[in-house]
Amino acid sequence: MFSQTHAYIGGQQQFLFDYNSTTVPTLFSSFTATPKPLAAELRWMVHDEGNLAAFRLVRRSTDAVDRMTTVDLNASNRAYMDNTVQPGASYEYQLVAVERSGEEIPSIPVRVIIPAAALELLPNQPNPFNPSTTMGFVLPEKTRVVITVHDVAGRVVATVLDAVREAGRSSVVWDGGHAPSGVYFVRLSAGKAVASRKMVLLK
Helix, strand or coil: CECCCEEEECECCCEEEECCCCCCCCCEEEEEEEEECCEEEEEEEECCCCCEEEEEEEEEECCCCCCEEEEEEECCCCEEEECCCCCCCEEEEEEEEEECCCCEEECCCEEEECCCCCCEECCCECCCECCEEEEEEEECCCEEEEEEEECCCCCEEEEEEEEEECCEEEEEEEECCCCCCEEEEEEEEECCEEEEEEEEECC
16 A cells, blocks of 8 residues: 555565655555465555556566567556466566556555465366367366376376476376277376366267
């Protein structure tokens, strides 16, 4: 929250700035960053919407390599979900309000640390399916991933993936066009960890 003499910044790390008698010019009444599994949720409010043309969101990674990305947002936006973050990484966000006159008014930056991910095999979409389905998964670290499809007798029907993947969310598609209708099991193996789910092919 902002006033003429104080600024309170919320998020995983919280800060209180005291400006004494110094006026802080800003449109933003709040700007928060909340860590989510494999995402950062950003929300903000502004004092005056009348002259807004757009917002520009700037993200900087705060690891050893300084990387910056920019997202252009409509003036009506008051929230944004950043799903391109990596588990365990730290990011700094700054929102810039662009007025119709071209003037740019930045917010005070906020920082967020994304929680470390756990190995997870997500529900395939769609399920039931015909003939293809997308299998999503989450990796806590870079590792070799093997995804296989098995019938109810445990026999391997297909090897969908056998490759090294980076940490974070990923997905592969299985086309069951050559398989008969029935119940199948997708099995994910990553290092010493294994996960499986049931899926149904309906033709």
